[in-house]
Amino acid sequence: MSRDVVTERAQRLRRRHARSRRFRRLGAAAVAVALALLAVLFGTIVAKGHSAFWQTQIRLEVHLDPALLDPRGDASPESLRAGDYRGVVRQALMARFPEVEGRAAVRRVLGLVSLGAEYRLRDMVVGDPGLVGRTVPVWVPAAAAVDTVVKGHIDRDLPEARRPLDDRQLAWLETLAAEGALERRFNWAFLANADSREPELAGIRGAVVGSALTLLVTLALSFPLGVAAAVYLEEFAPRNRWTDLIEVNINNLAAVPSIVFGLLGLALLLNVMQLPRSAPLVGGMVLALMTLPTIIIAARASLKSVPPSVKEAALGLGASRMQAVTHHALPLAMPGILTGSIIGMAQALGETAPLLMIGMVAFVADVPGGFTDPATALPVQIFLWADSPERAFVERTSAAIMVLLAFLVAMNGLAIYLRKRFERR
Amino acid sequence: MMVGIQARDGEGLAAAPEPAAETAAVKFSARRVSVFYGAKQALFDVDLDIVDRSVTALIGPSGCGKSTFLRCLNRMNDTIEGCRTTGRILLDGQDIRDSDLDPVELRARVGMVFQKPNPFPKSIYDNVAYGPRIHGMVRGRAETDALVERCLARVGLLDEVRDRLHEVATGLSGGQQQRLCIARAIAVDPEAILMDEPCSALDPIATARIEELIDELRANYTIVIVTHSMQQAARVSQRTAFFHLGRVVEHGSTEQIFTNPRQARTRDYITGRFG
Numbered sequence: 001m002s003r004d005v006v007t008e009r010a011q012r013l014r015r016r017h018a019r020s021r022r023f024r025r026l027g028a029a030a031v032a033v034a035l036a037l038l039a040v041l042f043g044t045i046v047a048k049g050h051s052a053f054w055q056t057q058i059r060l061e062v063h064l065d066p067a068l069l070d071p072r073g074d075a076s077p078e079s080l081r082a083g084d085y086r087g088v089v090r091q092a093l094m095a096r097f098p099e100v101e102g103r104a105a106v107r108r109v110l111g112l113v114s115l116g117a118e119y120r121l122r123d124m125v126v127g128d129p130g131l132v133g134r135t136v137p138v139w140v141p142a143a144a145a146v147d148t149v150v151k152g153h154i155d156r157d158l159p160e161a162r163r164p165l166d167d168r169q170l171a172w173l174e175t176l177a178a179e180g181a182l183e184r185r186f187n188w189a190f191l192a193n194a195d196s197r198e199p200e201l202a203g204i205r206g207a208v209v210g211s212a213l214t215l216l217v218t219l220a221l222s223f224p225l226g227v228a229a230a231v232y233l234e235e236f237a238p239r240n241r242w243t244d245l246i247e248v249n250i251n252n253l254a255a256v257p258s259i260v261f262g263l264l265g266l267a268l269l270l271n272v273m274q275l276p277r278s279a280p281l282v283g284g285m286v287l288a289l290m291t292l293p294t295i296i297i298a299a300r301a302s303l304k305s306v307p308p309s310v311k312e313a314a315l316g317l318g319a320s321r322m323q324a325v326t327h328h329a330l331p332l333a334m335p336g337i338l339t340g341s342i343i344g345m346a347q348a349l350g351e352t353a354p355l356l357m358i359g360m361v362a363f364v365a366d367v368p369g370g371f372t373d374p375a376t377a378l379p380v381q382i383f384l385w386a387d388s389p390e391r392a393f394v395e396r397t398s399a400a401i402m403v404l405l406a407f408l409v410a411m412n413g414l415a416i417y418l419r420k421r422f423e424r425r
Numbered sequence: 426m427m428v429g430i431q432a433r434d435g436e437g438l439a440a441a442p443e444p445a446a447e448t449a450a451v452k453f454s455a456r457r458v459s460v461f462y463g464a465k466q467a468l469f470d471v472d473l474d475i476v477d478r479s480v481t482a483l484i485g486p487s488g489c490g491k492s493t494f495l496r497c498l499n500r501m502n503d504t505i506e507g508c509r510t511t512g513r514i515l516l517d518g519q520d521i522r523d524s525d526l527d528p529v530e531l532r533a534r535v536g537m538v539f540q541k542p543n544p545f546p547k548s549i550y551d552n553v554a555y556g557p558r559i560h561g562m563v564r565g566r567a568e569t570d571a572l573v574e575r576c577l578a579r580v581g582l583l584d585e586v587r588d589r590l591h592e593v594a595t596g597l598s599g600g601q602q603q604r605l606c607i608a609r610a611i612a613v614d615p616e617a618i619l620m621d622e623p624c625s626a627l628d629p630i631a632t633a634r635i636e637e638l639i640d641e642l643r644a645n646y647t648i649v650i651v652t653h654s655m656q657q658a659a660r661v662s663q664r665t666a667f668f669h670l671g672r673v674v675e676h677g678s679t680e681q682i683f684t685n686p687r688q689a690r691t692r693d694y695i696t697g698r699f700g
Contacts, residue, residue: 238506239506307543309539309541309543310543310545310546312501312504312537312539312543313539313543313544313545313606313609314545314555315501315504315532316499316501316532316536316537316539316610317532317533317536317555317556317559317609317610317613318529318530318531318532318533318556318559318560318613319529319555319556319559320529321504323559327555327559328545332546
């Protein structure tokens with residue numbers, strides 16, 4: 001071998017190594033960019049949304065006047081529920097700021113406190129009628145405008161006309177803050193309430209429950225149907241023109257835009273079958289249609305990857321075709337089927353368009369109690385809040401996204417747990 | 426060797442030609458068996474008798490149809506899409522495609538051991554217990570335990586795995602896995618066991634153990650073994666059939682096939698001139 005050949009070979013080897021190094025770096029850079037974008041996304045959402053979990057509250061010394069709260073005077077729950085809690089709140093505020101006079105000024109004082117103050121007092125009194133007649137300190141939610149100013153989302157130095165609070169209101173807040181009667185406390189209302197027109201009372205629970213009910217329907221319909229279809233197509237169906245046609249159509253179905261499924265739900269489920277509007281039942285059925293192809297495709301792929309030798313072994317022992325599938329192929333394919341199903345469910349969880357078509361976009365102020373109650377879902381709630389003009393809904397939108405992401409992470413965690421359990425068998 | 430079989434069968438047909446010997450204790454009797462995979466014909470009019478309680482080796486070059494023939498005997502070919510079988514195979518005089526004989530029942534009577542050890546990815550215990558359970562042959566824990574132990578002992582595996590019966594079977598060595606597969610096959614108490622190159626994925630020591638086992642098992646079972654190794658055929662079988670291009674070229678006692686083949690093609694294959 002001549003020297004030239006040797007050096008040329010060495011050079012070529014160097015070039016090859018350099019090329020593979022570049023390739024590796026390119027891959028690492030791609031991963032880094034993806035991670036950075038993800039960090040930016042999560043960063044902005046958390047930065048904007050975390051404050052929604054805290055809510056400004058005002059401490060009031062409330063005299064629970066029996067004359068106002070117990071109109072019938074028998075201290076029965078019905079009587080207590082009919083009490084004039086607004087009047088009590090008003091009295092408490094007037095007692096706190098006795099110097100305020102004039103109708104406009106009084107209204108501005110009352111504007112510091114949320115409507116939720118009345119609800120809280122009512123729940124308190126109905127829960128413990130013994131409180132009536134006493135004077136108790138109560139933390140009540142501040143109005144959304146107060147909350148945004150306290151959190152610094154609105155600049156106090158803006159000209160008065162462009163602020164939701166005027167100078168006197170700010171001064172009152174200063175006094176309250178100075179005596180420790182103004183505090184940011186954990187916003188249980190956000191987790192416990194359904195949607196509301198008042199941002200400080202709006203919560204995510206209605207949407208979470210709506211999403212959970214919808215997904216339950218989706219899972220209950222699409223998982224058994226999808227797995228059964230996959231098992232039949234993969235293990236029992238003859239290979240002919242019809243099964244080819246079905247296969248092509250399932251693949252096409254997976255690519256159909258989701259709004260089309262919404263239209264189908266509107267036309268078929270609502271108009272023809274007369275199912276209730278805005279209900280998780282219908283939403284779940286529509287999303288099940290959408291998820292079905294994903295589950296079928298995933299289940300077929302994982303059934304296909306079961307070694308044929310296992311099925312042959314079962315058949316060779318005299319197991320029937322069905323026994324070979326249910327005892328051996330299906331359990332081995334289960335991890336893959338579960339992964340595919342959870343991916344489909346996660347897609348369904350994030351889906352908005354089909355739900356808009358069947359009326360799950362309505363404003364629902366109650367937490368749904370069943371599958372036919374009006375409900376909304378998490379992504380729709382995010383859409384609704386993002387669409388609201390109040391400044392205080394901005395942080396709630398981000399917070400709702402955080403809840404949606406947490407829901408997703410929990411679902412994926414469950415999928416991983418189930419997969420590991422099945423793999424260990 | 427031939428003499429040995431006949432002594433056991435008690436027929437005393439040492440001098441008789443082939444067919445007469447087979448009428449004595451024929452387990453399988455194949456007549457004009459042809460198999461088609463789609464349009465391609467893999468077996469052409471195979472006539473072959475398989476003697477009860479002996480080992481019959483099917484030899485021949487790759488693609489000669491020996492595995493296809495083996496899989497006809499328990500109708501495993503039926504599970505392959507586009508596969509069609511014609512002709513007749515009698516098991517103890519009954520056509521295996523008789524409508525009275527369900528393929529599921531046939532496969533319980535005719536067990537199979539595959540080329541690559543294929544234990545279920547379950548515990549050793551469950552592997553052996555699976556067949557008896559689906560056929561309802563065992564009742565209760567104690568009975569199952571006894572059967573599992575008996576089968577594992579039969580293949581010489583019990584002492585090796587006694588304290589890890591409930592560990593997953595895929596953790597065993599290749600040879601142990603194959604013996605487990607044999608234990609699993611005999612657990613349903615079959616009459617015959619079909620073995621499709623059972624040692625081709627094993628090392629020589631594991632192979633020797635399996636061969637010993639086959640030799641022990643032939644006292645109770647009819648064994649048909651497909652093998653690529655002519656030495657193996659000579660070592661374990663009493664009868665041999667040589668397949669070539671989808672036809673049976675020659676069959677007879679192993680001794681006769683290996684020492685005095687009648688056909689030139691058999692001789693060429695055995696002496697390594699092709700294959």
